Amino acid sequence: MQANVELKIVQDQIPRLFRRYAIPGIVAMLFMAIQTIVDGLIVGRLISANALAAVNIISPIYTLVTAIALTLGVGCQAQIGLNLGRKDYSCAKSSLANGLVGLICFTVVSTICVNIFAEDIACFLGANEILLSDAIGYIHGVMPWLMGVGGLFFCDYTLKGLGHPKFSTGLMTGTFILNIALSLLFVVLFDWGTLGAGMGTGISFTVGTIVYIVIIWRILKKMPLVRNAKVRWSWRTFGHIAYNGSSEGLTEVAVGISTFVFNVTLMAYSGEKGVAAYTVIQYVNFICISILLGVSNGVIPILSYNEGAGNMQRVSAVSHIAILTNLAVGFIFIVILIFGANSIMEIFIDKSEQPVLDIAASGAKLMALSFLFNGFNIFAASYFTAIDRPLQSIIIAGLRSFAILIAGVTLLPFWFGLDGIWISTPVAELITVIIALFLLKNRMKLNGIK
Structure with missing residues (x-):
């Protein structure tokens, strides 16, 4: 079984190998996006728009946990692939064990601290009197299950690193379906509000883990x-x-921090309506980002193993297919959002809340421009992680999702008002893509690849 998996990675035709790893990655990430969107529909439609805003206010905590899980999971996946390619099985197994122990320690400490200081954390993240109750409810719903939440993402990357992407996708999909079912049960039947929505996520992810x-x-x-x-x-x-x-991990942490900055800025420019609109836009954007991440992270085992085995031309071939796929996906989503933003926003927000709909539709069209560039940036970061070049990966991730983005959200509204908040994302992606292209070309040149 082990020899068969390794043989396929180094000998299978590249298009077939790409499909074997990228498609399950896309499917898993899409189900994650669908599950997140359905959660948003449940909260926004069955509770209230304010509840939706409250959940978004709390999202940086959840993001921090997933960030640590992704950091250790992706790091282990890359090390497993590289060491299997080098036939160093002791290092491969040690990477898995070290990462798992670290994740357990972090989630135990986080679970205790977050639940004890729930109200203080909610207030710090920007919850006002209107949102505070729902925010605390969501914390107490999902945060006791942080070990299961973090463990799910860590195990997903580990299973892919061991050469079983389809198996991993099936397990992840089943977990998301269970999440939707439990959220509906707790919110609709038990009427537990945001507490029920959080519990649905926490329990289902723990079962999946x-x-x-x-x-x-x-x-x-x-x-x-x-x-x-x-x-x-x-x-x-x-x-x-x-x-x-x-x-x-930095990308996830940056998403949490940028969400916090977006929320604070939007509260200043448009109040709760702006935060609710941003939440809906993020749900829609998450679909495209999920596909791009599914492609980019899905091929990490291929890149890592072949890099470790010295098969540079196979690394190059997989990279080309992944980049072209991401560019095509980004273009399709730009067209969808520019021409269908109004209709899409109405899926999440009732027509009776027209101000929120107007803000969301306008913001979605402007933020859609980021899809011209972020597919390349996401792949470039995954590529450098796969070949054990973390510094370059950190530079790309830090620029696109933190440094330039935060600067844009802070400064651009002074000149462009509310529109300045939305265009900060495509501006950050455009600047980053120039730097990412330079780093990627230099690395390929060092490997003797055109």
Whole structure:
């Protein structure tokens, strides 16, 4: 079984290999987006627009946990692929063990702290008297289950790194379907409001994590070279895993921070209506971003293994297909949002709340321009993570989702008002794509690849 998986990565035709890893990645990320959107529909339609804004206010905490899980998960996935390509099975197994221990320690401490200081955290993140109750309810719903939330994403990347992308997609999809069912049960039948929406996510993700762990354990038993390898705990190994996956984690942290800055700025320019509109726009944008991430992160095992095995031309071929795919997806979503923004926004917000609809439709059209560039940026960050070049990956992730974006949200509204908030995203992506292209071309040149 182990030899068969490794043989396919180094010998299969590139288009077939790309489909085998990228399509499951896209499907899993799309289901994640759909689950997030359905949660938004449940909260926005069945509770209230203010409840939707309250959940968005709290999202930076949730994002921080997923950021750590992604950092360790992607870092482990890349190290597993690189070390399997080098036939270093002890390092591959040690990477998995080190990452898992680190994740458990972080989630235990976070669970205790967040639930004790729920009200203080909600107020700090910008919840006013109108949003505070719903914000605290969501914290108490999802935060007791942080180990399950973080574990799901970590195990997903681990299972893909072991060469089972389709299996991983099936498990992730089942988890999201369970999440939707439990959220409907707790919100509609039990009438638990944002507490129920949070519990639906927490419980379903915890169940999914348990199933993942059982499956990974059984797969490792069928991989004798990995199973029999010695595990070495090392702070150096753990630090390198965290460093190598840090761009993905930084992206998630930056999303949380930028969401906080967006919310504070929007509260100043348009109040709760602006925050609710931004929340809906983010749901729509998340669909496209999910596809781009599905492609980019899906091919990490291919890139890592072939980089470790020295197959540079295969690395180049996979990169070209991934970049072209992301560019095509971005163009399609630009067209959809420019011509259909009004209709799409009405799916989430009732027509009776016309001011929110108007703000959301206008903002969606402007933010859609970012899809011209972010597909390339997302792939470039994943590429550098896959080949164990975390610094370049951090630069790209930090620029597009943090440094330039925060500067834009802070400064552009002074000249363009509310529109300045929306155009800060495409401006950040445009500046980043120039730098990312330079870094990627230099790396390819060093590898002797055109």
